[in-house]
Amino acid sequence: SRMRGFSALVQTKALVNGNWIDSSSRQTFEVKNPATGEVIGNVPDMTVEDAQQAIDAAKQAYESKEWRALTAKDRSNMLKKWHGLIEKHAQEIAEIMTAESGKPINEAKGEVVYGNAFVEWFAEEARRIYGEIVPSGQPNREVIVMKQPIGVAALITPWNFPLAMITRKAGAALAAGCTVVVKPSEDTPLTALAVAKLAEQAGIPKGVINVVTTKKAAPIGELFCKSPDVRGISFTGSTQVGKLLFRNCADGIKRVCLELGGNAPFIVFDSANVDKAVDGAMASKFRNCGQTCVSANRFFVQEGVYDKFVTKLKERVEALKIGDGKCSDVQIGPLINKMQYDKVSGFVEDARNKKANIIVGGKGLQEVGDLFYAPTIVTDVPTSAHIYTEEVFGPVVSIIKFKDEAEAVQKANDTQRGLAGYFYSENLQQVFRVAKRLEVGMVGVNEGIISAPEAPFGGVKESGVGREGSSHGIDDYVDIKYICMGNL
Numbered sequence: 023s024r025m026r027g028f029s030a031l032v033q034t035k036a037l038v039n040g041n042w043i044d045s046s047s048r049q050t051f052e053v054k055n056p057a058t059g060e061v062i063g064n065v066p067d068m069t070v071e072d073a074q075q076a077i078d079a080a081k082q083a084y085e086s087k088e089w090r091a092l093t094a095k096d097r098s099n100m101l102k103k104w105h106g107l108i109e110k111h112a113q114e115i116a117e118i119m120t121a122e123s124g125k126p127i128n129e130a131k132g133e134v135v136y137g138n139a140f141v142e143w144f145a146e147e148a149r150r151i152y153g154e155i156v157p158s159g160q161p162n163r164e165v166i167v168m169k170q171p172i173g174v175a176a177l178i179t180p181w182n183f184p185l186a187m188i189t190r191k192a193g194a195a196l197a198a199g200c201t202v203v204v205k206p207s208e209d210t211p212l213t214a215l216a217v218a219k220l221a222e223q224a225g226i227p228k229g230v231i232n233v234v235t236t237k238k239a240a241p242i243g244e245l246f247c248k249s250p251d252v253r254g255i256s257f258t259g260s261t262q263v264g265k266l267l268f269r270n271c272a273d274g275i276k277r278v279c280l281e282l283g284g285n286a287p288f289i290v291f292d293s294a295n296v297d298k299a300v301d302g303a304m305a306s307k308f309r310n311c312g313q314t315c316v317s318a319n320r321f322f323v324q325e326g327v328y329d330k331f332v333t334k335l336k337e338r339v340e341a342l343k344i345g346d347g348k349c350s351d352v353q354i355g356p357l358i359n360k361m362q363y364d365k366v367s368g369f370v371e372d373a374r375n376k377k378a379n380i381i382v383g384g385k386g387l388q389e390v391g392d393l394f395y396a397p398t399i400v401t402d403v404p405t406s407a408h409i410y411t412e413e414v415f416g417p418v419v420s421i422i423k424f425k426d427e428a429e430a431v432q433k434a435n436d437t438q439r440g441l442a443g444y445f446y447s448e449n450l451q452q453v454f455r456v457a458k459r460l461e462v463g464m465v466g467v468n469e470g471i472i473s474a475p476e477a478p479f480g481g482v483k484e485s486g487v488g489r490e491g492s493s494h495g496i497d498d499y500v501d502i503k504y505i506c507m508g509n510l
């Protein structure tokens with residue numbers, strides 16, 4: 023390992039069956055700091071055969087006494103220990119995360135707290151995976167329903183929340199009694215390996231959590247989908263890859279949980295408290311440089327408050343501090359990689375060509391670094407623009423003026439995506455009407471940041487299937503078994 027200035031938590035080895043696998047006999051790939059371009063580590067580029075070994079290890083661990091014989095309380099205690107260790111190492115994990123993802127250090131610390139809250143939550147849920155005894159229709163029978171772990175689950179996670187997307191899945195899987203193979207994003211493997219190291223220290227048995235670092239996402243993803251030993255796939259990432267995985271899971275009738283892209287509407291009604299709406303807009307849009315799947319993507323603002331909202335938002339956007347996320351006052355870091363940078367700048371150019379109005383930003387900030395893009399506001403966005411029809415995943419606010427509630431709701435729902443939606447209104451009747459009519463899985467009413475371990479996260483339409491977090495987060499990792507006790 024060539025890591026400098028980092029803690030002992032930095033692992034540059036993949037983890038299969040409790041063995042830390044170094045790169046001596048393998049190809050490696052570089053992990054880069056997107057703020058500076060600096061290489062911060064090299065990790066093994068695991069092959070399909072390696073991934074198969076990880077599946078075998080997870081299966082063996084699932085069937086072993088060390089795991090299967092545990093009670094829910096034992097598993098809960100292990101998760102609590104893991105939670106305690108992540109808490110203890112919060113600062114180091116946050117620094118690793120900022121270095122490999124570019125997210126501002128304060129947000130990285132926030133993600134450690136948020137991501138770790140799922141470990142704690144599922145430690146608590148582990149003991150409440152109740153079955154049922156249902157009153158039988160026949161006198162000599164008992165209808166018993168129990169929940170059992172599905173077996174090995176493969177978890178494929180993205181770079182935008184390098185910790186939380188792993189804990190939200192692995193916490194639930196382990197609570198249910200499953201074992202896992204994690205394939206973290208190739209952009210952010212170090213955070214994944216650091217928390218896996220802590221899981222090992224927490225006493226979670228070998229093979230229960232395996233981490234496959236790789237650039238061979240496509241063939242390894244296909245293996246996960248097609249291997250009969252993998253009973254479920256949980257994926258967070260792009261809609262395009264999600265659809266591919268869903269198709270590949272069809273043959274094996276595999277359990278799938280998909281958390282895919284959104285195209286979140288953010289509606290500001292005339293009845294809104296505009297100051298609160300501006301606060302919510304800033305939080306929802308600029309967290310992680312706009313690179314979250316619940317980021318507001320299309321802002322619909324009603325005529326009566328339009329000028330006020332746009333003026334205030336513009337002031338706030340112009341005041342944002344941009345730079346390397348390791349500086350504690352920075353609010354906007356770089357985009358994750360060149361591909362995302364090109365996508366964001368291409369979308370803004372497309373809007374410019376389609377006669378939208380760019381009132382702030384609209385350009386790269388190469389004086390700061392190659393992957394920095396200026397926080398941008400675009401108004402008069404035509405519905406044909408890419409920033410309207412697709413998720414921009416960058417620091418770009420797209421604003422559309424509307425006349426009445428029906429028009430706002432119709433436009434908000436005018437997409438095949440349906441993850442989060444937000445609106446600001448102080449009118450009670452309107453709040454209920456609109457909350458019920460938005461075609462999304464999650465609604466923020468007078469609130470721009472809504473994720474929490476207690477709440478079910480997930481989408482409708484092409485934004486996904488399944489829910490993560492909350493008591494429902496366990497469902498994807500258990501099978502329901504009905505036992506008919508007859509001739510009593």
Ligand code: ADP
Pocket residue numbers: 178179180181205206207208239240241242243244258259260261263264266
């Ligand atoms: P993002 O836009 O968030 O990078 P991706 O869907 O490309 O979205 O990436 C999310 C995760 O999916 C990453 O871990 C990535 O390596 C993985 N991935 C990318 N392509 C595939 C694929 N064909 N099969 C399985 N996983 C994939």
